[in-house]
Amino acid sequence: MADSSDISPVSSARRIALKAGLKLGALAGGAGLVGAGQVSAAATPDPLITEVQDWNRYLGDGVDANPYGKPSVHESDAVRRTVSWLTADNKSSINFTPLHKLDGIITPNGLCFERHHGGVADIAPGDHRLMINGLVETPLVFTMEDLERFPRESHVYFLECAANSGMEWRGAQLNGCQFTHGMVHNVMYTGVKLKHLLAEAGVSPRGKWLLPEGADPSHMTRSIPIDKAMDDCMVVFRMNGEALRPEQGYPLRLVVPGWEGNMWVKWLRRLEIGDQPWHHREETSKYTDLLADGTARRFTWTMDVKSIITNPSPQSPIRHGRGRTVLTGLAWSGHGTVKRVDVSIDGGRNWSTARLDGPTLAKSLHRFYYEFDWDGSELFLQSRAIDEQRQVQPTKDALRAERGVNSIYHNNGIQTWHIRPDGSAENVEVS
Ligand SMILES: Nc1nc2c(c(=O)[nH]1)N[C@H]1C(S)=C(S)[C@@H](COP(=O)(O)O)O[C@H]1N2
Numbered sequence: 001m002a003d004s005s006d007i008s009p010v011s012s013a014r015r016i017a018l019k020a021g022l023k024l025g026a027l028a029g030g031a032g033l034v035g036a037g038q039v040s041a042a043a044t045p046d047p048l049i050t051e052v053q054d055w056n057r058y059l060g061d062g063v064d065a066n067p068y069g070k071p072s073v074h075e076s077d078a079v080r081r082t083v084s085w086l087t088a089d090n091k092s093s094i095n096f097t098p099l100h101k102l103d104g105i106i107t108p109n110g111l112c113f114e115r116h117h118g119g120v121a122d123i124a125p126g127d128h129r130l131m132i133n134g135l136v137e138t139p140l141v142f143t144m145e146d147l148e149r150f151p152r153e154s155h156v157y158f159l160e161c162a163a164n165s166g167m168e169w170r171g172a173q174l175n176g177c178q179f180t181h182g183m184v185h186n187v188m189y190t191g192v193k194l195k196h197l198l199a200e201a202g203v204s205p206r207g208k209w210l211l212p213e214g215a216d217p218s219h220m221t222r223s224i225p226i227d228k229a230m231d232d233c234m235v236v237f238r239m240n241g242e243a244l245r246p247e248q249g250y251p252l253r254l255v256v257p258g259w260e261g262n263m264w265v266k267w268l269r270r271l272e273i274g275d276q277p278w279h280h281r282e283e284t285s286k287y288t289d290l291l292a293d294g295t296a297r298r299f300t301w302t303m304d305v306k307s308i309i310t311n312p313s314p315q316s317p318i319r320h321g322r323g324r325t326v327l328t329g330l331a332w333s334g335h336g337t338v339k340r341v342d343v344s345i346d347g348g349r350n351w352s353t354a355r356l357d358g359p360t361l362a363k364s365l366h367r368f369y370y371e372f373d374w375d376g377s378e379l380f381l382q383s384r385a386i387d388e389q390r391q392v393q394p395t396k397d398a399l400r401a402e403r404g405v406n407s408i409y410h411n412n413g414i415q416t417w418h419i420r421p422d423g424s425a426e427n428v429e430v431s
């Protein structure tokens with residue numbers, strides 16, 4: 001299996017000047033289904049059809065082989081990957097969702113990227129407690145069984161680490177959408193709206209802030225305004241139907257829809273109500289955006305509108321040669337739904353509207369497709385999302401003009417993949 005933990009930056013922060021007369025012939029397809037180009041082979045004798053194969057001949061495994069099912073052995077490349085030089089050790093660690101291996105909008109539980117500041121806590125649900133204290137009428141402690149007696153809801157939400165794409169602020173860095181954009185996952189959560197629990201405790205009128213705390217060794221905390229807590233925040237115990245995975249905070253995590261992943265405290269053990277934001281320990285909570293003039297943007301909680309072409313991309317080159325080609329990707333916005341995604345194959349000179357497919361849910365990933373006829377010439381692929389508030393995903397240059405290059409967080413700039421005539425792809429920037 002390819003282990004990309006030693007992934008190196010792309011060849012010296014690639015920036016390519018677009019040639020004036022770049023051929024637009026490849027654009028012919030438009031958004032409709034492409035008619036030209038046969039994708040099936042003519043019926044000639046093929047041993048895979050005419051001969052009996054092993055899998056036709058021998059009995060396979062029975063139902064007792066896999067009490068908990070696993071992916072096919074032929075899918076061993078669809079795994080989370082880390083980049084060895086990004087974090088100092090495996091406790092304060094990060095890995096990335098293999099976005100280029102997925103389709104639709106749901107991230108399978110075993111492929112959700114992980115971000116831990118103190119490793120994965122191993123907690124038996126019977127030993128877990130959730131406490132609500134601070135500016136409340138009645139401080140309360142809940143067991144997991146208590147929580148399951150509140151009305152449950154299920155919602156699909158994306159979680160994006162504020163540092164997603166953070167390595168790309170100074171130029172094209174990492175060669176693969178797993179690495180540039182893989183700190184995002186999209187899961188159907190089941191749990192209880194936080195407002196029901198807070199109502200039970202009775203929040204004092206002076207209570208303006210919520211402090212969630214994790215039971216892991218990092219004791220992760222973040223300050224969240226009470227209005228957000230009362231709006232759509234949830235405490236959840238299930239993801240995509242089954243119990244939360246240990247990596248995602250088993251047995252209980254906070255869900256803060258549309259807001260940066262850092263606030264979604266895992267292994268949630270305490271909710272304190274206060275009248276002002278807390279001062280946080282440096283390493284877990286310095287989530288501010290340093291600007292060029294040395295000042296910082298604070299309280300930048302919402303993840304702005306963003307998109308990424310997942311295929312083709314550096315880890316998923318075009319292998320079939322010219323002709324009928326399916327481009328696909330993901331778009332999302334912390335402000336609600338995505339209204340439109342545009343795709344360019346010539347580095348942003350011409351745009352076509354992509355086809356949004358599947359559920360368009362607020363604060364969830366959206367899937368888009370763009371089918372076109374590739375003439376075999378080099379391409380500069382870009383996607384640009386527009387959300388329900390009509391916010392438009394900016395170019396990286398526009399972002400830098402506004403915020404400089406000192407930031408790590410909130411990089412939602414437009415990504416470019418350079419497709420060469422041989423179908424291979426590289427992370428570049430164009431101007
Ligand atoms: N208790 C606790 N919660 C945590 C963290 C942590 O280290 N400890 N990391 C945070 C960060 S920075 C992110 S981006 C998300 C990642 O969630 P995931 O591991 O499910 O992808 O969890 C957040 N919640």
Ligand SMILES: [Mo]
Binds near residue numbers: 115162163261262
């Ligand atoms: Mo994060």
